[in-house]
Amino acid sequence: MSDITLNINGETRTASVPPETTLLKLLRDYLNLAGAKLGCDVGDCGACTVIVDGQAVNSCLMLAGQADGRDVITIEGLATRDNFHPIQQAFENNGALQCGFCGPGVILAAKALLDENDDPDVATIRDALAGNLCRCTGYTKMIEAVQVAAGELRAEAPQQLSHAKSEAAS
Amino acid sequence: MQAFELLTANNSRHAVELLAANGPAVKTLAGGTDLMADFKSDTHGINALIDISRAEDLRGISLTDDRLRIGSLVTHSEIMAEPVIRDNFPALVDAAHTIGAVQTRNLGTIGGNLMTCIPSMDSGPTLIALDAMVTIAGVDGSRQIPLADMFLAPRKTALRYDELLVDIVIPTRNIGKPTAFLKFGLRKGQALALVNVAASLWVDEETNSFRDPAISLGAVAPKVIRAPTAEKYLAGRAITDEAMAEAGRLAVDDAKPISDFRASADYRRELIAVLTRRALAKAFELFTTRQKENSA
Numbered sequence: 236m237s238d239i240t241l242n243i244n245g246e247t248r249t250a251s252v253p254p255e256t257t258l259l260k261l262l263r264d265y266l267n268l269a270g271a272k273l274g275c276d277v278g279d280c281g282a283c284t285v286i287v288d289g290q291a292v293n294s295c296l297m298l299a300g301q302a303d304g305r306d307v308i309t310i311e312g313l314a315t316r317d318n319f320h321p322i323q324q325a326f327e328n329n330g331a332l333q334c335g336f337c338g339p340g341v342i343l344a345a346k347a348l349l350d351e352n353d354d355p356d357v358a359t360i361r362d363a364l365a366g367n368l369c370r371c372t373g374y375t376k377m378i379e380a381v382q383v384a385a386g387e388l389r390a391e392a393p394q395q396l397s398h399a400k401s402e403a404a405s
Numbered sequence: 406m407q408a409f410e411l412l413t414a415n416n417s418r419h420a421v422e423l424l425a426a427n428g429p430a431v432k433t434l435a436g437g438t439d440l441m442a443d444f445k446s447d448t449h450g451i452n453a454l455i456d457i458s459r460a461e462d463l464r465g466i467s468l469t470d471d472r473l474r475i476g477s478l479v480t481h482s483e484i485m486a487e488p489v490i491r492d493n494f495p496a497l498v499d500a501a502h503t504i505g506a507v508q509t510r511n512l513g514t515i516g517g518n519l520m521t522c523i524p525s526m527d528s529g530p531t532l533i534a535l536d537a538m539v540t541i542a543g544v545d546g547s548r549q550i551p552l553a554d555m556f557l558a559p560r561k562t563a564l565r566y567d568e569l570l571v572d573i574v575i576p577t578r579n580i581g582k583p584t585a586f587l588k589f590g591l592r593k594g595q596a597l598a599l600v601n602v603a604a605s606l607w608v609d610e611e612t613n614s615f616r617d618p619a620i621s622l623g624a625v626a627p628k629v630i631r632a633p634t635a636e637k638y639l640a641g642r643a644i645t646d647e648a649m650a651e652a653g654r655l656a657v658d659d660a661k662p663i664s665d666f667r668a669s670a671d672y673r674r675e676l677i678a679v680l681t682r683r684a685l686a687k688a689f690e691l692f693t694t695r696q697k698e699n700s701a
Contacts, residue, residue, distance in 0.1 A: 237411060255406040255407070255408055257441070281506065292511050296436075296442060297437060300456065344507065362594070365593070365594025
């Protein structure tokens with residue numbers, strides 16, 4: 236068995252799993268975090284996308300042992316009790332999801348992009364979402380939603396900056 | 406997935422010790438984007454994986470003594486973001502960008518891509534067109550061979566089971582050599598190459614002719630190959646559109662494409678001619694762009 240300790244959505248979690256357990260299986264079957272979806276299970280569809288140490292990865296292709304000690308963000312880590320994350324809100328407002336199965340992966344792929352680039356053009360968004368298959372939407376509304384979310388996050392950012400400045404000053 | 410043991414290597418030395426100590430039914434695990442996908446259906450009798458993803462000495466890109474070293478564990482995303490590579494070899498950035506999707510490129514490594522040894526790999530042609538060498542380590546020491554000699558057949562490399570690919574080195578003489586990579590797939594994202602091509606060339610400025618032209622082709626033979634007939638034709642010849650087009654036609658005969666469910670052999674032959682011509686033109690364009698930048 237592999238003993239795994241990792242930080243998931245800001246919380247330290249531990250589990251003891253067989254060595255061949257993927258990060259996806261660890262999340263879903265051992266830690267009751269079923270937001271990441273099991274789609275193709277071979278890294279084509281992106282439904283299992285989570286963010287590991289700041290990067291979007293297919294959790295079906297990463298062994299739990301390889302994620303040991305790392306920081307993982309899953310879809311469960313985005314919304315607060317009262318509010319959706321701006322990307323989730325933009326997806327809802329724009330009708331960017333239909334059946335929703337691909338949603339957690341798409342939204343986390345979008346988050347990984349926007350964490351790096353707060354004003355991506357359409358080609359950049361398409362590139363960032365190329366690993367997430369959606370059989371309902373045709374992607375257009377998703378891409379619009381990511382652009383809306385980018386605007387929201389940019390509008391929020393100056394406040395955070397001024398907050399950081401006042402902290403630095405004090 | 407079928408059960409297997411997972412052993413974590415702290416560095417390359419530790420990795421080769423683990424490989425040697427655990428017998429032939431072991432395999433090295435890096436980013437896992439190829440290996441894990443394969444293991445979901447069959448682990449092929451492998452009973453232990455040596456996880457090298459934490460071996461820090463296999464990371465890093467460095468330009469030292471004018472040679473470029475890329476650690477085998479460098480991810481495709483890291484190649485795309487690395488200024489040394491962007492400045493010297495934009496073709497490597499282009500090649501990395503065509504591999505899988507963001508999620509694949511964040512996990513997948515250049516060493517892993519080469520070790521798959523599949524003919525359509527996108528990391529191969531550019532490196533082969535730059536005469537890259539690879540360092541292979543075993544418990545008794547390491548050896549360096551041309552990357553071209555590491556590929557034996559589909560999914561078969563020159564490495565013994567207890568050896569490890571440590572790094573890829575582009576030799577001094579080819580640092581900054583204008584190089585281009587082009588791939589034709591059926592979609593923009595997540596598509597395997599029907600054909601991919603890399604071309605590199607120096608320019609003899611007095612005669613405006615090709616010096617050391619190199620053309621490498623993927624997905625058109627059992628392994629990534631060079632196109633010697635086309636290269637020989639270009640060497641010393643004046644740089645013209647016609648010469649590039651003729652090199653493209655000659656490159657077709659250097660290849661042995663097959664028909665499969667992605668494309669027919671005839672279609673691949675057409676692609677070889679067109680992509681070779683375009684890759685040569687793009688490499689030459691890079692040369693002229695750099696020359697303008699230097700004189701400005």
